[in-house]
Amino acid sequence: MTKILLQGNQAIARAAVKAGLGFYAGYPITPASEILHELVSEKSVKLMQMEDEIASINAIIGASLAGAKSMTATSGPGFSLMQESIGLAHMMEVPLVVVNVQRVGPSTGMPTLPAQGDVLQCKYGSHGDYFPIVFYPNSVDELYQYTFHAFNAAEESRSPVILLSDGYVGHLYETIQIQDYRISKRTLPPLGTSNRHFTGLTHEGSIPATSDPEVHKKFIKHLETKQKKVAKKYNGYEYRENASSDTLLIAYGALSRVSYHFKDDFAICRPIRIFPMIEDIKEIAGQYKRIIVMEMNAGQYVNEVERLLHRKVHLVSVLGGKIDLQEIWTKLKRSRRET
Amino acid sequence: MDKIETVQEGNVTKVLTHLNYLKQERLPTQWCPGCGNGIVLKLVCQAMEKLDFSQKNTVMVSGIGCSGRSAGYFDLDSIHSVHGRAIPVAEGIKNANPALNVIIISGDGDLLGIGGNHLLHASRRNTNISIVCIANSIYGMTGGQTSPTTEQGSKTLTTPQGNADTPIDVQAILKAHNSYYARTTVFHFNHAEKCITESLQHEGLSFVEIKTQCITNDGRRRGFKNAYEMMMSYKENYKINSKTDTLEHNEIGIIK
Ligand SMILES: Cc1ncc(C[n+]2csc(CCOP(=O)(O)OP(=O)(O)O)c2C)c(N)n1
Numbered sequence: 001m002t003k004i005l006l007q008g009n010q011a012i013a014r015a016a017v018k019a020g021l022g023f024y025a026g027y028p029i030t031p032a033s034e035i036l037h038e039l040v041s042e043k044s045v046k047l048m049q050m051e052d053e054i055a056s057i058n059a060i061i062g063a064s065l066a067g068a069k070s071m072t073a074t075s076g077p078g079f080s081l082m083q084e085s086i087g088l089a090h091m092m093e094v095p096l097v098v099v100n101v102q103r104v105g106p107s108t109g110m111p112t113l114p115a116q117g118d119v120l121q122c123k124y125g126s127h128g129d130y131f132p133i134v135f136y137p138n139s140v141d142e143l144y145q146y147t148f149h150a151f152n153a154a155e156e157s158r159s160p161v162i163l164l165s166d167g168y169v170g171h172l173y174e175t176i177q178i179q180d181y182r183i184s185k186r187t188l189p190p191l192g193t194s195n196r197h198f199t200g201l202t203h204e205g206s207i208p209a210t211s212d213p214e215v216h217k218k219f220i221k222h223l224e225t226k227q228k229k230v231a232k233k234y235n236g237y238e239y240r241e242n243a244s245s246d247t248l249l250i251a252y253g254a255l256s257r258v259s260y261h262f263k264d265d266f267a268i269c270r271p272i273r274i275f276p277m278i279e280d281i282k283e284i285a286g287q288y289k290r291i292i293v294m295e296m297n298a299g300q301y302v303n304e305v306e307r308l309l310h311r312k313v314h315l316v317s318v319l320g321g322k323i324d325l326q327e328i329w330t331k332l333k334r335s336r337r338e339t
Numbered sequence: 340m341d342k343i344e345t346v347q348e349g350n351v352t353k354v355l356t357h358l359n360y361l362k363q364e365r366l367p368t369q370w371c372p373g374c375g376n377g378i379v380l381k382l383v384c385q386a387m388e389k390l391d392f393s394q395k396n397t398v399m400v401s402g403i404g405c406s407g408r409s410a411g412y413f414d415l416d417s418i419h420s421v422h423g424r425a426i427p428v429a430e431g432i433k434n435a436n437p438a439l440n441v442i443i444i445s446g447d448g449d450l451l452g453i454g455g456n457h458l459l460h461a462s463r464r465n466t467n468i469s470i471v472c473i474a475n476s477i478y479g480m481t482g483g484q485t486s487p488t489t490e491q492g493s494k495t496l497t498t499p500q501g502n503a504d505t506p507i508d509v510q511a512i513l514k515a516h517n518s519y520y521a522r523t524t525v526f527h528f529n530h531a532e533k534c535i536t537e538s539l540q541h542e543g544l545s546f547v548e549i550k551t552q553c554i555t556n557d558g559r560r561r562g563f564k565n566a567y568e569m570m571m572s573y574k575e576n577y578k579i580n581s582k583t584d585t586l587e588h589n590e591i592g593i594i595k
């Protein structure tokens with residue numbers, strides 16, 4: 001086993017190559033560009049720097065259908081541009097990996113600072129009903145590992161899997177042990193072998209069906225069942241029990257690294273597969289009187305947790321890209337006192 | 340008229356011509372009576388037949404619009420992507436598997452309006468794909484709004500007083516990057532077939548702008564009684580230029 005020092009973004013690129021990445025299309029954006037840079041000199045990867053993120057996502061859809069494992073990476077502004085075709089990839093059932101290294105938004109926001117404001121966009125960003133698998137690791141090592149999982153889950157579900165990161169984890173340098181992870185084979189016969197029709201219209205097999213509600217219901221049910229089934233294989237989360245605390249602190253990504261500082265005062269739960277939500281959180285939460293979600297946005301995942309648990313969940317919101325331990329501790333104490 | 344040869348496959352009578360390139364069980368198409376899109380399908384099929392293109396080496400891509408439905412009628416692996424994005428999808432395909440012939444058939448609004456930026460860059464990259472643009476000078480599917488190829492002065496749903504703007508100069512864009520450009524019309528059938536056949540053989544990006552009538556959402560607003568009259572106007576208005584390397588407004592021809 002080799003030990004190497006890697007940056008979070010670099011780890012994604014290196015793992016993607018090992019996982020069999022054949023095609024990458026991207027457009028420069030902070031704090032995600034290092035993924036593009038890292039792939040420039042990879043001989044096994046066909047790389048296109050596109051004119052924008054809309055072109056990038058559509059190019060990887062074409063390449064994936066043509067037979068290459070495909071990926072793109074971006075940050076919030078580019079992720080917004082990609083939304084329409086992320087829906088297309090769900091509808092046409094195209095395996096893809098889409099990386100979003102989050103920065104402070106909305107709009108241009110704070111380009112170099114980390115945030116977690118795109119969490120709900122991952123789930124609801126494109127129009128219509130779809131059921132994305134979203135992973136959000138919190139260390140360089142885990143980014144490396146989950147890049148493999150993302151490619152595998154994409155193949156198994158034939159859908160675009162989102163690998164979420166943030167400006168903090170993406171730019172973090174850590175020493176990691178390079179390990180071999182399972183690599184899924186391609187599941188989709190490449191273009192140029194048949195007479196299939198891939199369409200964003202509701203369809204039954206290769207035939208568009210734009211007026212029969214039954215066909216549409218069946219199709220959406222199929223998407224939901226398929227995504228849940230594949231997601232189950234990647235039930236990634238971390239739980240640090242605390243028998244002396246009555247409060248469960250839920251955090252993910254960059255901010256979950258901070259949560260470890262409070263392990264004596266709180267039980268800690270960190271979902272890595274943030275969507276579909278980890279069902280085990282229900283049972284874990286049942287053991288605590290109070291639940292707090294701590295996140296770098298104005299309150300997003302807190303609503304999803306509340307919906308999962310059917311009970312009041314408290315929010316500790318960290319805005320503006322600054323992670324200040326003292327400030328967070330004060331907020332946590334206040335939240336515990338007031339609830 | 341040529342004798343049409345047929346072959347019986349179960350309950351289906353298959354026509355043994357260029358139509359073999361189409362999914363015959365999906366015919367007739369959904370397009371309006373008088374629509375020119377069917378002529379474009381036939382032209383592309385004939386060109387493919389000449390060059391011996393097959394399911395094994397050819398992929399069809401479309402965007403969204405009436406013309407966007409084209410890809411789905413071909414008996415090949417085909418993609419009906421989102422509005423304006425056929426070009427980057429095709430570029431991804433071509434890059435991942437350069438052995439494939441990648442053909443785009445899509446509308447003028449799709450390729451030159453919402454997707455116009457991709458055309459600029461694909462021609463700059465000179466990606467080896469063939470684009471057939473069904474230029475009906477209108478947004479057909481959405482009811483007849485002005486499109487990037489609508490003539491100045493033309494009445495459309497969104498320009499009841501006549502279009503104030505000039506149409507996009509596709510020729511100039513393609514020429515700037517030394518890509519293949521051809522302008523033709525569905526009336527000039529043999530010319531159109533030549534344009535498409537050559538474009539499929541061209542190494543690098545090729546773009547065929549084929550003037551096609553939309554009687555339902557364009558012609559009728561401009562005083563045409565039927566599709567026939569519109570086709571006759573192509574006959575009257577466009578002259579073949581095979582000599583110079585610039586096409587005047589009323590000329591059709593090939594520039595490469
Ligand atoms: C992002 C987006 N915006 C708008 C539409 C609505 N829309 C569907 S087809 C179309 C125009 C198509 O025009 P054109 O490409 O010229 O094709 P035609 O119908 O004329 O063949 C529009 C605006 C859409 N589908 N997607």
Ligand SMILES: [Mg+2]
Binds near residue numbers: 475478
């Ligand atoms: Mg049109």
